Structure formats: structure tokens, C-alpha cells
Amino acid sequence: MNHFPTITLGKVSFQLKELHDFEWLTRLGQVFCVFDEQDSGNISFGIEIDGLKRFVKYAGAKTLRYSGSPEDAIARLKSCASLYEDLNHPHLVNLVEYFEVEKGYALVFDWFDGECLHPHWSFPPPQKYNHPDSPFYRFKKLPIEYRLKSLNSIFEFHVNVEKNNYVAVDFYDGSILYDFKNNITKICDIDLYMKRPFINFMGRLWGSSRFMSPEEFMLDAVIDERTNVFNMGAIAFGLLGGELDRSFLKWDAGQELYEIAVKAVEEDKSCRYSSVEEFYKAWKVVLLKANLDF
Incomplete structure (x- = not known):
């Protein structure tokens, strides 16, 4: 049995290697799903506000399947924001914004129902x-x-x-x-x-x-x-x-x-x-x- 802390955001729960503050995320909207099984150091969320859905990719938390440092994951995510701008295309998920938060970095995309x-x-x-x-x-x-x-x-x-x-x-x-x-x-x-x-x-x-x-x-x-x-x-x-x-x-x-x-x-x-x-x-x-x- 593991002893990793459980984080609860609205109706969504997931585990991390250590506690992490996601108050910034709840200010963006209501979390309706989480993608926490990646080994990249990123954790992603579906959020909704006023009927509009967005997909948020975040680096900075210590996810269970990632063995590297959060700092490395943050640096990688920061560097790829320009990729989505350079390669913007109708067949690519659309990057809306990106920003630093106190302990990490986030990319926000339009939600795609795929x-x-x-x-x-x-x-x-x-x-x-x-x-x-x-x-x-x-x-x-x-x-x-x-x-x-x-x-x-x-x-x-x-x-x-x-x-x-x-x-x-x-x-x-x-x-x-x-x-x-x-x-x-x-x-x-x-x-x-x-x-x-x-x-x-x-x-x-x-x-x-x-x-x-x-x-x-x-x-x-x-x-x-x-x-x-x-x-x-x-x-x-x-x-x-x-x-x-x-x-x-x-x-x-x-x-x-x-x-x-x-x-x-x-x-x-x-x-x-x-x-x-x-x-x-x-x-x-x-x-x-x-x-x-x-």
C-alpha cells in the first residue's frame, strides 16, 4: 500500500509524490478530469468555466510516474510553448495561453473532444x-x-x-x-x-x-x-x-x-x-x- 498524498480538486482526485498547491488552477475553472499517468513530469487537467472547456498541461508537481526533477519538466514545458505557436495549424490542438505560476508552468489549450x-x-x-x-x-x-x-x-x-x-x-x-x-x-x-x-x-x-x-x-x-x-x-x-x-x-x-x-x-x-x-x-x-x- 502506498502512502502518497491524495489531492482533491472539485470532484477529481489523484495522487502525487508530495503535496502541491493547485489553487491557481481552481481559479481558472472547475476541474472535471485529470490525466496523471504520464511519465513526462507533466500532469494535465480538463477545466470548465461558463460552459467553455479547456485543457491545461502543467509541470512543477512531483507526479508518480516521473523520475526526473520538476525543474527539468518545467524547463521542457516552457521551451515547447513556442513550438505550438510556430507550428500552429488547423490539425494541431490550439494553444490559448501559457504562464508561470509560483511553483510551476502551465500551457492552456482549447479543449478537443477526441x-x-x-x-x-x-x-x-x-x-x-x-x-x-x-x-x-x-x-x-x-x-x-x-x-x-x-x-x-x-x-x-x-x-x-x-x-x-x-x-x-x-x-x-x-x-x-x-x-x-x-x-x-x-x-x-x-x-x-x-x-x-x-x-x-x-x-x-x-x-x-x-x-x-x-x-x-x-x-x-x-x-x-x-x-x-x-x-x-x-x-x-x-x-x-x-x-x-x-x-x-x-x-x-x-x-x-x-x-x-x-x-x-x-x-x-x-x-x-x-x-x-x-x-x-x-x-x-x-x-x-x-x-x-x-
Whole structure:
């Protein structure tokens, strides 16, 4: 049995490693949900005031799953505010404001009524893939047209990332929110995207290995547009195919799109498309032929 303190904000309760003052948050509105299972050092909340919902991402508290220092988490969150401004896009969650509080730092976003496609806290694998209530399972059961539209949103956003001289680091299905009622996709958690030129200074970079290119495991490797292309191809296999099983047998979207996705995930960088823009143009040509332009 643990002895961590329980914090209660309105009707929401959660545990931290030590007590923390959230009075500043309750002044913003009524807390209606908490996301406290991240290992990033952040804790997030849904708040509502006068019928308007917002999503608040906060660093400064000692969360249970984070082993680093709150100061490091605060510094990371501060530095990523400019990312959301630089990469502002209709398919990215919208940053409204950001500010310091006495013991931390907060980013406030418009609320988006979507479900995360990698809900590891509520549907850890294998439930993610086979439980009928899992958002990922439900997404994979959608008609192919809906999933292709969702991928278009992801690709369009990453063309924008590329045009603004950034590379996508740590983009995976946990960065994808899907609104099943309105069939709208939004991207969240771009906190680790990096300005180009970017050199791999870690060996294994941050991220889910299911979507990472070979160079994201190689110290001193250049992380560039072709790395982004691999990431997009891997995401296509996640949403339309068998994820790491990249056989045609598991693919739902026809031979031509399959060949484009296969080229995108070539181990050899030089064999991939040169940019997400080039990759997405080839992809759209196939969609247009099939009258699937969204």
C-alpha cells in the first residue's frame, strides 16, 4: 500500500509524490478530469468555466510516474510553448495561453473532444488492439475512407512542420486524438519536435520504437525530412495495416498506397521520399484516382 498524498480538486482526485498547491488552477475553472499517468513530469487537467472547456498541461508537481526533477519538466514545458505557436495549424490542438505560476508552468489549450489512439493507461496492450471499447480498436474498425481522411490530417500537418524547418520527434499514435462523433483528427503532444538541422545526440531518441527510423537509434545521425517520411509511413502502417507487420496481407488500402508506404519506411534513407511533401503528393495522386480527395 502506498502512502502518497491524495489531492482533491472539485470532484477529481489523484495522487502525487508530495503535496502541491493547485489553487491557481481552481481559479481558472472547475476541474472535471485529470490525466496523471504520464511519465513526462507533466500532469494535465480538463477545466470548465461558463460552459467553455479547456485543457491545461502543467509541470512543477512531483507526479508518480516521473523520475526526473520538476525543474527539468518545467524547463521542457516552457521551451515547447513556442513550438505550438510556430507550428500552429488547423490539425494541431490550439494553444490559448501559457504562464508561470509560483511553483510551476502551465500551457492552456482549447479543449478537443477526441480520444487518444494509444490510451496505454486504460487499455494497455494487448487490450489496445482487441478490446471493443479501446479507441484504437474502434478506429481500426472505421471505414477505410475515414481512416484515410485522418491520415490526410496527419500528413498535412507534417508538411507544415517541414515547411517551418522542424523535425517530428516522438510522434506516435499517442499523439493522435480522434473525435469519433465528428470524424475529426487533431495532433497533440508535439513537445519534443526539434528545429532543423538536428543531430541525434542521444543514441536512442525519445519515442515509440514502433514508429522510429533507424537513424533515431544512431548517435550523431542527421534527423531530417527523410526521417519525417519514415515516421509518416510507419504511422500509415499503424492506422491502415499491421503496424510492425508491414506485409500486404495486413494492409487495408490497396496496392498503390501500400507501395508508397513501403518506400517511406525504407531502412536506407536515400531510398525514401526526399520530403513529407513529396511523399504526400504521391499519396494524393492515388487518392484522386480513387475519388478519395478529402
